[in-house]
Amino acid sequence: MTPILPRRHQRQLPLDQLILAQEPSAEALEMDVLFVGAGPSGLAGAIQLAKLVKAAQAAGSSMPDLNIGVLEKAGSLGEHNLSGAVINPRALRELFPELKDTDFPFRQPVSAESVYYLTEGGSLKLPTPPTMHNRGYYTASLCEVVRWLGEQAEALGVNIFPGFPAEALLVAGQTVKGVRTTPSGLDRERQPTGSYQEPTDITAKITVLTEGTRGTLGQAWREWRNVGSENPQIFALGVKEVWQVKRPLDRVIHTLGWPLPSTAFGGSWMYPLGPEMVSLGLVVGLDYREANLDVHVLLQRLKQHPLVRPHLEGGELLEWGAKTIPEGGFYSLPERRSGDGLLMAGDTAGFVDVPSLKGVHYAMQTGMLAARTAFDALQADDVSAASLATYDRLVNESYIVQDMYKTRNMRLAFKHGFVAGGVRAGLMTLTGGRFPGGRIPMHEDADQPRSVAATAALAPLVPDGTLTVSKVDAVFKSGNATRDTIPQHLLVGTDVSAEVADFYAHLCPAGVYERVGDELRVNAPNCIDCKATDVLGPRWTPREGGSGPKYRLM
Ligand SMILES: Cc1cc2nc3c(=O)[nH]c(=O)nc-3n(C[C@H](O)[C@H](O)[C@H](O)COP(=O)(O)OP(=O)(O)OC[C@H]3O[C@@H](n4cnc5c(N)ncnc54)[C@H](O)[C@@H]3O)c2cc1C
Numbered sequence: 001m002t003p004i005l006p007r008r009h010q011r012q013l014p015l016d017q018l019i020l021a022q023e024p025s026a027e028a029l030e031m032d033v034l035f036v037g038a039g040p041s042g043l044a045g046a047i048q049l050a051k052l053v054k055a056a057q058a059a060g061s062s063m064p065d066l067n068i069g070v071l072e073k074a075g076s077l078g079e080h081n082l083s084g085a086v087i088n089p090r091a092l093r094e095l096f097p098e099l100k101d102t103d104f105p106f107r108q109p110v111s112a113e114s115v116y117y118l119t120e121g122g123s124l125k126l127p128t129p130p131t132m133h134n135r136g137y138y139t140a141s142l143c144e145v146v147r148w149l150g151e152q153a154e155a156l157g158v159n160i161f162p163g164f165p166a167e168a169l170l171v172a173g174q175t176v177k178g179v180r181t182t183p184s185g186l187d188r189e190r191q192p193t194g195s196y197q198e199p200t201d202i203t204a205k206i207t208v209l210t211e212g213t214r215g216t217l218g219q220a221w222r223e224w225r226n227v228g229s230e231n232p233q234i235f236a237l238g239v240k241e242v243w244q245v246k247r248p249l250d251r252v253i254h255t256l257g258w259p260l261p262s263t264a265f266g267g268s269w270m271y272p273l274g275p276e277m278v279s280l281g282l283v284v285g286l287d288y289r290e291a292n293l294d295v296h297v298l299l300q301r302l303k304q305h306p307l308v309r310p311h312l313e314g315g316e317l318l319e320w321g322a323k324t325i326p327e328g329g330f331y332s333l334p335e336r337r338s339g340d341g342l343l344m345a346g347d348t349a350g351f352v353d354v355p356s357l358k359g360v361h362y363a364m365q366t367g368m369l370a371a372r373t374a375f376d377a378l379q380a381d382d383v384s385a386a387s388l389a390t391y392d393r394l395v396n397e398s399y400i401v402q403d404m405y406k407t408r409n410m411r412l413a414f415k416h417g418f419v420a421g422g423v424r425a426g427l428m429t430l431t432g433g434r435f436p437g438g439r440i441p442m443h444e445d446a447d448q449p450r451s452v453a454a455t456a457a458l459a460p461l462v463p464d465g466t467l468t469v470s471k472v473d474a475v476f477k478s479g480n481a482t483r484d485t486i487p488q489h490l491l492v493g494t495d496v497s498a499e500v501a502d503f504y505a506h507l508c509p510a511g512v513y514e515r516v517g518d519e520l521r522v523n524a525p526n527c528i529d530c531k532a533t534d535v536l537g538p539r540w541t542p543r544e545g546g547s548g549p550k551y552r553l554m
């Protein structure tokens with residue numbers, strides 16, 4: 001059968017909806033600096049900026065308080081944040097020099113770690129590669145970290161607006177002037193209901209995009225301003241579960257190999273979150289080759305493996321979620337992450353080091369560097385692209401880009417499969433990134449053809465409802481509270497055949513897509529904003545605030 005080329009079925013980004021050359025409404029809220037997205041990046045940036053103002057005032061400056069805003073699409077802070085997570089505390093220590101590590105909302109220090117290569121029934125312990133050493137770091141729930149950061153930000157006078165997704169950038173000429181939020185209370189036909197709330201315009205001298213992975217406004221701004229990168233960005237999908245367990249997990253565990261096909265890049269993790277909880281997840285690169293690969297199903301299989309099952313048996317699945325990760329690394333960083341009135345930080349700009357699966361401290365640190373740049377630009381009353389380019393210089397000179405440069409080709413080495421990739425990645429580690437020299441070119445995930453032939457390893461799974469769960473049960477465990485009558489926010493492309501409908505059904509971890517006969521059915525309210533289909537299928541657009549998951553422990 002002819003392979004599926006995802007790009008052929010995908011719509012263009014709706015730039016006319018995302019970039020609005022319109023005057024802000026007369027009732028617009030006015031901010032000096034607006035962070036779009038209350039993840040670690042946006043909140044760390046807002047805290048850093050508020051602290052800089054307070055420090056300047058304490059040193060005798062007559063500068064007034066700044067109006068600092070943070071918009072968040074989740075109904076409450078943390079509900080849309082998901083990570084492994086083992087966190088490098090470096091950025092937190094820098095942001096809160098007055099606090100000790102024990103004051104941060106971590107679950108526990110990493111005291112031991114193991115890496116295994118899995119086969120279907122067995123496991124082989126491997127030496128821990130240098131990129132995966134986690135001693136000195138801490139396990140944490142990102143939801144908890146975000147909630148804590150939100151409290152610190154509010155205590156410093158930052159205005160946080162949960163339940164307000166930014167829908168579009170407001171621009172004048174080449175300058176970003178702020179954002180327009182989504183309306184709420186529309187019915188399926190986009191007609192106002194009794195609870196209708198019209199969009200709010202929020203203007204800002206500087207808008208900082210901290211929307212996280214596959215940020216819609218970040219994509220739109222880059223396309224509009226023609227900001228490229230040496231390689232396109234590529235993504236992985238991570239599906240995660242948090243379990244209440246009967247016995248403590250005594251170490252951080254990473255696995256490679258089964259249940260992934262040898263052509264796919266990825267691996268799993270198990271992290272202890274205190275004596276009674278375990279975070280477990282599987283990450284798979286979205287350049288996989290088989291149209292019926294299903295990351296949710298693969299995670300369910302992984303839980304049946306003899307290395308994993310004993311840790312979960314007798315326990316209880318508490319929460320489930322999924323999210324994509326930008327995986328391209330150094331060569332996928334935008335050539336600039338600043339423009340007139342705009343800065344980009346965190347995942348939306350791609351600051352993630354894939355070999356170590358770390359992004360939280362880079363997100364915070366880039367948010368903080370954006371704040372320093374914004375502070376100086378406002379003092380100089382110059383928010384032009386030339387002035388805000390300081391941010392690019394600060395990031396390029398920081399440990400962030402140095403770290404990402406060392407592993408610049410490591411993810412890309414796996415594009416020809418796991419075994420060859422493993423050998424090449426080993427040589428890259430030994431040579432500090434110098435082997436093989438140059439840049440391994442990459443194409444976008446949507447340009448990778450998908451074979452339609454089913455393989456035995458990817459056969460359907462019948463969930464038992466205890467250890468393994470269906471997508472419907474999984475979405476329930478995400479706390480998803482989207483209104484059933486919400487307008488469709490997923491823009492389906494053209495020419496969606498029965499095979500493509502099947503491909504989307506396997507791709508989406510939340511069961512949004514179903515093949516019914518030869519047609520695609522879209523259950524949009526199931527969406528938990530992981531953004532995987534924005535990469536490979538129907539486009540994701542911002543919807544009514546508070547829609548989506550209600551994570552507490554992710
Ligand atoms: C499965 C998985 C495992 C990971 N494991 C680790 C790990 O162990 N250690 C580590 O350091 N990193 C890990 N990472 C990476 C890390 O989680 C990210 O790099 C980090 O969360 C990025 O922070 P951010 O603030 O840029 O984005 P996010 O944390 O995604 O926050 C962005 C925020 O913006 C909001 N938002 C998005 N669009 C809008 C909009 N239009 N309007 C308003 N709000 C919006 C979102 O709801 C969200 O709250 C992992 C990631 C994944 C997916």
Ligand code: SF4
Nearest residue numbers: 508527528530531533
């Ligand atoms: S429809 Fe929603 S949940 Fe499904 S893949 Fe796309 S973004 Fe993720």
